[in-house]
Amino acid sequence: MQELTSRFPYRGNFFQIYSHPDCLLHEVGADHPETPDRLKSVLRGCARLSPALPISWQTPPPAQVAELELVHDIGYLERLRSACQQGHSCFMSYDNQIGPQTFRAVLAAGGCALALAQTLLGQGAGFALVRPPGHHAGRKRAEGFCYINHTALVIEAIRRQQPEATFLVVDFDVHHGHGLNFLYYDDPGIFYYSLHGEPEHIYPNTGHRQETGQGAGMGCTCNITLPLDSSGDQWLQQFEDHLHSFEKKLRPDYLLVNAGFDAHKDDPFGVMHVEDRHFRAAVRGLYTVARDYCRGRIGLFLEGGYSKGVLERLLPTIIEDLALAHLGGD
Numbered sequence: 005m006q007e008l009t010s011r012f013p014y015r016g017n018f019f020q021i022y023s024h025p026d027c028l029l030h031e032v033g034a035d036h037p038e039t040p041d042r043l044k045s046v047l048r049g050c051a052r053l054s055p056a057l058p059i060s061w062q063t064p065p066p067a068q069v070a071e072l073e074l075v076h077d078i079g080y081l082e083r084l085r086s087a088c089q090q091g092h093s094c095f096m097s098y099d100n101q102i103g104p105q106t107f108r109a110v111l112a113a114g115g116c117a118l119a120l121a122q123t124l125l126g127q128g129a130g131f132a133l134v135r136p137p138g139h140h141a142g143r144k145r146a147e148g149f150c151y152i153n154h155t156a157l158v159i160e161a162i163r164r165q166q167p168e169a170t171f172l173v174v175d176f177d178v179h180h181g182h183g184l185n186f187l188y189y190d191d192p193g194i195f196y197y198s199l200h201g202e203p204e205h206i207y208p209n210t211g212h213r214q215e216t217g218q219g220a221g222m223g224c225t226c227n228i229t230l231p232l233d234s235s236g237d238q239w240l241q242q243f244e245d246h247l248h249s250f251e252k253k254l255r256p257d258y259l260l261v262n263a264g265f266d267a268h269k270d271d272p273f274g275v276m277h278v279e280d281r282h283f284r285a286a287v288r289g290l291y292t293v294a295r296d297y298c299r300g301r302i303g304l305f306l307e308g309g310y311s312k313g314v315l316e317r318l319l320p321t322i323i324e325d326l327a328l329a330h331l332g333g334d
């Protein structure tokens with residue numbers, strides 16, 4: 005990672021990448037899909053990006069526990085820390101495997117999210133390449149390989165300085181991001197758009213189309229479900245058909261994207277048949293939304309996606325697309 009920070013030195017107006025070597029310390033066992041090799045694959049692919057690209061690669065300091073309290077319950081954070089220290093093998097559910105260094109990885113990923121929030125506040129754009137992922141985590145709940153909700157952390161860090169800020173959150177991981185969705189289910193300042201597999205057939209079994217928010221947030225959630233085995237063309241079409249439903253509710257100041265790649269046809273979960281070109285087209289379209297509504301302020305987070313080949317090949321091309329769009333304003 006040091007090679008990447010020296011190859012892409014800090015430039016404030018470039019597209020910012022945030023990652024941290026401690027994110028690799030979360031060891032979950034060889035038979036668990038969410039391995040350090042996922043992020044290593046992304047980094048290996050990014051090492052082949054041209055140094056001439058307008059990319060700035062940074063390793064921000066890990067978050068302080070107190071900073072994570074912007075979103076999470078302190079008792080929950082302390083329980084997670086002590087479970088790691090005491091050598092527990094999982095936390096709150098069997099799929100959340102932990103190791104002695106997991107809390108260090110959690111703090112490192114949180115630090116990347118907080119740095120991304122500062123970039124967005126400064127009118128910039130960037131991508132947090134972190135693990136463990138975050139979109140299933142609730143205020144005091146770890147679930148679906150997630151411990152800290154990075155998207156919520158960015159929202160709250162920005163709101164601390166801009167209490168009236170509004171957000172469009174787009175989640176294209178094949179699993180519904182129920183952690184974030186239910187944290188803000190009644191919040192009219194956050195429009196959540198998620199595209200995922202039909203909840204009858206896939207974890208976390210939430211995110212039905214009729215779940216559209218509640219109270220003041222009624223209508224601010226748009227859950228689009230697709231049958232398992234959907235093609236990439238069907239998947240991509242949903243952005244055209246439904247993404248712009250936020251326009252009736254708010255003009256977002258910021259666009260945040262939960263970028264999961266487990267709808268890919270090569271993903272070992274084998275849920276859908278989305279191809280590289282569909283993901284690239286989706287992200288390009290999202291950049292256009294950010295440019296048209298949010299003055300280019302887009303922040304992305306690595307969520308799921310378990311094919312190391314896909315991560316190594318596809319993530320760098322997406323980063324290149326975003327960096328060129330960000331600098332070129334196209």
Ligand SMILES: [Zn+2]
Pocket residue numbers: 177178179264266307308309
């Ligand atoms: Zn997923």
